[in-house]
Amino acid sequence: xxxxxxxxxxxxxxxxxxxxxxxxxxxxxxxxxxxxxxxxxxxxxxxxxxxxxxxxxxxxxxxxxxxxxxxxxxxxxxxxxxxxxxxxxxxxxxxxxxxxxxxxxxxxxxxxxxxxxxxx
Amino acid sequence: xxxxxxxxxxxxxxxxxxxxxxxxxxxxxxxxxxxxxxxxxxxxxxxxxxxxxxxxxxxxxxxxxxxxxxxxxxxxxxxxxxxxxxxxxxxxxxxxxxxxxxxxxxxxxxxxxxxxxxxxxxxxxxxxxxxxxxx
Numbered sequence: 001x002x003x004x005x006x007x008x009x010x011x012x013x014x015x016x017x018x019x020x021x022x023x024x025x026x027x028x029x030x031x032x033x034x035x036x037x038x039x040x041x042x043x044x045x046x047x048x049x050x051x052x053x054x055x056x057x058x059x060x061x062x063x064x065x066x067x068x069x070x071x072x073x074x075x076x077x078x079x080x081x082x083x084x085x086x087x088x089x090x091x092x093x094x095x096x097x098x099x100x101x102x103x104x105x106x107x108x109x110x111x112x113x114x115x116x117x118x119x120x
Numbered sequence: 121x122x123x124x125x126x127x128x129x130x131x132x133x134x135x136x137x138x139x140x141x142x143x144x145x146x147x148x149x150x151x152x153x154x155x156x157x158x159x160x161x162x163x164x165x166x167x168x169x170x171x172x173x174x175x176x177x178x179x180x181x182x183x184x185x186x187x188x189x190x191x192x193x194x195x196x197x198x199x200x201x202x203x204x205x206x207x208x209x210x211x212x213x214x215x216x217x218x219x220x221x222x223x224x225x226x227x228x229x230x231x232x233x234x235x236x237x238x239x240x241x242x243x244x245x246x247x248x249x250x251x252x253x254x255x
Contacts, residue, residue, distance in 0.1 A: 065165070072222065073222050076140065076213075076216075087242075105238040105241035109239070112237075112238060114231075116235075119228035
């Protein structure tokens with residue numbers, strides 16, 4: 001149960017960021033320059049923006065449960081695992097590049113979060 | 121340069137950490153009304169968080185911090201900005217020991233330091249989003 005709620009928090013945060021990125025990215029296909037207001041309207045009206053809002057609502061609920069169950073000094077750093085998840089998902093969905101700095105950083109964050117998990 | 125950092129980077133970091141401390145402190149002091157099933161006690165907790173002025177204020181602080189962080193992103197290079205995420209982690213861990221009285225053991229300190237190191241290494245990546253807009 002503990003593991004599941006932490007996983008749900010990390011995954012909901014990952015997909016919040018991924019959906020908002022997808023909503024913002026849509027605009028790059030625009031040919032002619034458009035005003036900032038039109039741009040904001042397009043982002044807010046895109047379906048990815050609504051998906052992001054749903055995920056962020058889930059994230060707030062799971063985060064509140066996490067705060068009830070765990071120490072803040074444990075759960076706040078633990079959410080850094082979402083950076084690793086975001087980079088991997090960004091690689092799969094947006095074909096973003098993973099260079100050696102990112103891979104080494106991801107490995108160190110993973111080792112750090114394993115130590116964090118041992119600290120409970 | 122220091123003035124610019126204080127103006128754009130310090131407010132989001134302080135707002136986010138302070139908001140999290142207030143949220144955690146008020147959730148700690150929350151007492152479930154009656155012994156009930158886990159699911160309904162979590163729904164009660166969520167109802168408490170969204171109806172209490174202090175927790176609403178702390179949520180607003182965290183969200184405002186996030187928006188100000190986006191503002192900072194437009195003023196500085198990402199590679200300069202990312203190590204400041206580690207400052208946030210350090211503030212939260214030290215603050216939860218000092219303010220909230222949590223016990224932080226050696227494993228936790230080493231784990232947090234490793235995560236901070238990882239974030240700094242990621243920020244050294246030479247890859248820029250704008251340089252790779254082929255699709």
